[in-house]
Amino acid sequence: MISQKHLFQLPDDVHYLNGAYMSPLLLSVEEAGIEGMRRKRNPAIIDPIDFFTQAESLRQDFATLIGGDAQNVAILPSASYGLMSATSNLPKNNGQYALVVAEEFPSGYYAIDRWCREQGKTLKIISPPEDKSQRARKWNQLLLEAINYETAVVLISSVHWTDGSIFDLKAIGERCKACDTCFIVDGTQSVGAMPINVNDCHIDALVCAGYKWLLGPYNIGLAYYSTRFANGRPIEESWMNRSEAEDFQSLTAYRTAYTPGAGRYNMGEFSSFIHAPMLQTAIRQILKWTPQGIQGHCQSLTAPLLDFLASKGCLVEENEFRSNHMFGFRLPEHVDAVALMTCIKAKQIFVSRRGTAIRVSTHVYNTREDMDTLMEVMDDFFQA
């Protein structure tokens, strides 16, 4: 794939290597948002059925992206909301332990920590090995070994948000299935940029904020909930999630039944007339590029950077266990990370420092020039 920078509006002098923080907006997504805003100039053109139809097709497009069924998809305001829906509906009698990995993103950590406190369960944190070689591979092994019949739930991110370490969702999902352990995945840092299939990985809940790799606006996300959650209790009671909600005239004929599938976990006002069309436009573009295509583009862009980092003694996970669209590198101990970050920023290069890693994220809007500029700055810094 050639660079798709022309479909975005990033300023020419900005080298944006920070999609893991927030994606830039596709022109088409911006247009969809403006169109959504314009429609409210004249509410007479918004029919009651419009509250539901666009949301339905957004759920379908996300389902296509993750290999699931639209009925199992819910529209959310944030990852924390979707993770809370999942942890609020965990079975209570399938084990004493919840597992997370060290430095899990706080939206997931706080949700599972609350569940453990309220249910009298024990939270186990699986730390990476001290040994730096094959760190992520060994970390995966430690996690797999920790899952047993006493494990009620595993909550992890698909790739670690600080450095892009990959968790082998298929192997973990299989182990969870064998132990009747509920498997909750925060897909925010990979879904859209990396292939995933919820059925192959036996995932019970997959929750994604929309403003990173789904290329959507801030404040809308999507989740998949397997049939394990089909009879759960949503964290709010929106009128829109009850059966026959389309019949506006009879809304006070209060219904006990929720809409089938995961519809009960939709946020209130899920029609989100500005944000939903934006997110849908973005997902449709991703489906055209394909997550494999995006990984391929990022892989070819970052190959020279990986050689460069190795030549400077920086540590990066082995290829098989880190994503191509984002990864962290760890500097040799004597190198001042704060000073390096200052030099990088001075050249209008945007990366993030997370935990002990400097995180570089790329996408189809990045070019060879972005990578060359980063390497030039780092080279000058190392030689100074």
Ligand SMILES: Cc1ncc(COP(=O)(O)O)c(C=O)c1O
């Ligand atoms: C792994 C992960 N999950 C979730 C989020 C965002 O969470 P929320 O939507 O709850 O703000 C981030 C943001 O950096 C993240 O890295």
